[in-house]
Amino acid sequence: MVINGVRHWVRVVGELRSGTPLVVVHGGPGGFVYDFERLTGPLLERLGPVVYYEQRGCGRSDRPDDGRYDVPLLVDDLEQLRRGLEVPRMVLLGISFGGELAAEYTVAYPERVEKLILQGTGLAGPLTPSPWAAGFEAVAASDELRTAIRAAAAGGGPSAVWEVVDRETTDRFLFHQPEVGRRIRELWEESGLVNTGELAAALAKQRPRPAPLADELAALDLPVLVLVGLWDRNAGVDPCRDLTTRLPNARLHVFHHSAHFPHAEEPEEYAAEVAAFLAGEPAPG
Template identity: 75%
Template sequence: MAESYVVLNEVRHWVRVVGDPQVGRPIVVVHGGPGGFIYDFERLTGPLLEELGPVVYYEQRGSGRSDQDGRYAVPLLVDDLEQLRRHLELPRITLLGISFGGDLAAEYTVAHPDRVDRLILQGTALAGPLTPSPWGSGFEAVATSDEMRAAIRTAVAESGPRAVWDVVDRPTIDRFLFHQPTSARRVRELWEESGLINTGEMAAALAKEPPRPVPLVDELAALDVRVLVLIGFWDRNAGVDACRDLATRLPHAHLRVFDESAHFPNVEEPERYVAAIAAFRHADRRGGNCFTY
């Protein structure tokens, strides 16, 4: 279980490798955020995932235990991941992208399709600018007071869906992200134990980037790559409908819906989550879309 720091594009990145990455096809886990970290995933899901073979964990620049340097852009984050692959001398990898990490993993796949064996997208719909954000309605659905619901509606009306995150309280966020209260508490405990925070710098910087000239889903759909889309039935962040539609768009996609989970099925249904990944990794490359619950 080698843990180290690796300098990628002049920034020191925290990296942990479990198992021999030269044996089999390693899974590289790409955390969400933007600006999040992987501490809780390592401890709650990692032990089961590592039974499938070698796993590479890393934290993006400005995130978790990696250093900050104030430079944030999707192409740069993609190249950081490519430099990590080269540093570890991995010919091909399986990418597991979580939430925003799914967008980043898809961007990497489009940029380096010959380096990706399979792509796993958890709780991400690769939503384009024309796709309505579910944040306002999702938060309003789990709010428990008229005052909170009113604040949510006002934030959306005055500043757009992203502003909701500035007005909702912690219990509302937990009900939004998790279906099971015990899961929310366990993750909160690990966040506090880690001492790590999301500064918000990366999210603010990426929000200013111009739209892609070609939607990411269109470029991904043009590739011959197997994709597994994982989504919790109660996920109000990415949205089941959007993830279903994503799987429909991609020619070699499988959709797996977890009926007792929200945004983090890896936490709420870890055994089923890892079993879905194991089945996907051993599935025949031929065939089209597959939808399972």
């Protein structure tokens, strides 16, 4: 689909008119949905129509000719996707950064979102900073690497840390089950897709929001499901728990054998929790 002048890769599974579609909003920034589509998608497709799409400049979507990336434009891309699909409302499943984007869309278009699912998204702010730096320290294999991580975090922030860690450390950071990490790596290589870093670099230059996103989301009485792995060192359990507490109509589910990708590490439990939420079943006591 051509959205705001950029050709976006979109895949629809199921009949859109058979129910409110579940739209998967990938993370990164700059990631893609290839692995989710293959590992977890088939389980969710049993629940109703599913829409996979990749953001501008990401995955199989084209890069914008003008090089423009910003959150308001990404939100409008998502709105133009909805209009192009001719659906009145969506259920958004936002993964990591995709959760922030899904929350931004929900605040901008609350009447268009039936339910919201945030996976590994704590909506970090001044009082709830992301625990990623401490997480990288925890999984580092040597004192030398820990020292390099601390120096990078102090001098350049998240992007600098990602530049000093090796693949082994990154996989320990992202995955709790090594065999799942290897499988996702295989799918990434199979896809031939890469995160160019272009979107992340552009978003890093944006001015901070005038008001915390969590505050604006908390003003909406919208059903929200917050999902996080117990070993998620990126979002962190505490920020996800506290976000759930802030929101008026939210529930939290913690996966005990997962890190940042519970959809891949515990797919059956993941699909069951999403199914219960979509069906309106009460949260387990």
